[in-house]
Amino acid sequence: MTTAIEIRNVNKQFVLRHTRSMKEAFVWLMKGRKGDLSERFHALSDVSLTVEQGESVALLGFNGSGKSTLLKHMSGVMRPDSGSVRTRGRVAGLIEVGAGFHPDLSGRDNVYLNGAILGMDRDEIEAKFDSIVEFSEIGQFIDTEVKFYSSGMYLRLAFAVAVHTDPEVFLIDEILAVGDEPFQKKCIARIRELAAEGKTLVVVSHDLDMVAKICERGVLLDHGNVLMDGPVRDVIERLRSN
Template sequence: MTTAIEVQGISKQFVLRHTRSLKEAFIWLIKGRKGDLSEKFHALKDVDLMVEQGETVALLGFNGSGKSTLLKHISGVMIPDTGSVRTRGKVAGLIEVGAGFHHDLSGRDNVYLNGAILGMTEAQIDERFESIIEFAEIGQFIDTEVKFYSSGMYLRLAFSVAVHTNPEVFLVDEILAVGDEPFQKKCIAKIQELAAEGRTLVVVSHDLDLVARICERGVVLDHGEVTFDGGIHEAVAKLRGA
């Protein structure tokens, strides 16, 4: 089989600040408080992950486990401190609701902006525009500035643009929790359609029942390390402590 995603030994750490302002830091020093004003948080620790073309994979774990950070590395939003990430084919998806949108532009303008960011040409966007708007169900608001959109409207438009890029690798991070139930069902059906077409799917979600329905493989992370990689039902059981 063809490898769609290859993650080799990646690590990522962030600096956590103990103070919120220069004033607080100055008071800290004046009062003679010892110790560094910051500490390092290891979000990922030497993570390896291979995903074959057409696999449907859920990244699972509790808050702070590193699953969203790993997904951002796969998408290219983040660069690892050490290690490497390689992907094959067009990568698209929703890492954050409204990412790539400009608040002062209309929904129409943002379709073209976001579509271009995700690798579509203007001609391709023209061709798919009506389908994008129809799927998003925001026709009457398409020429309204998106700063006036609700989070649900953001989601519908962002998801619609992403799926219409026809990606080989589709990434989803918790965005289904934002939409209403009818649109969630519509998104899930579209994701299942992409999977049936042989697209590679990587999902981050706390909804274990949902990922068990749409994914075949589960990767469990804990404090930045992979603790389990196998069948989705086994992964869900491990996370639930069964």
């Protein structure tokens, strides 16, 4: 099989600040607290993972386990402190609501902007524009500045653009929780279509019942470490037993 995503010995740390101002730092020291006013948080610790083309994988775990951080490395939003992340083909998806959107531009302009960011050329965007707007269900607001959009409208337009990029790898981070139920069902149906077309899917979600229906494989993370990698229902059972 062809490898779509290859992650090798990835490490990522963040610096957590205990104070936000000189005044707070002074109070900290006056109270006798010594040492560094920050600490390092290991978000990912020597993570290795391979996803084959056409696989549907759920990244599972409790808050702070490293799921979203790992997904952002796959998307290229983040770079590891050490180790490597390689992807094959066009990568698209939904990591944050409105990511890649400019608030002062209209929905129309943002379709072109976001499409270009996701690797589409102008001719491709123009050919798919009507379909994108139809899927998003925000036709009457397409020429309104997106800073006036609700989070649900952001989601609908962002998802519509992403699924029309025809990606080889599609990444989703809990974002479906933002939309209303009818649109969530519509998105899930489209995700299933992508899976049936042989696209590679990586999903982060706390909705275990949903990922059990969409994904075949599960990867359980805990404090930046991979605890289990196997059939999604087995991984869900392990998570629920904790």
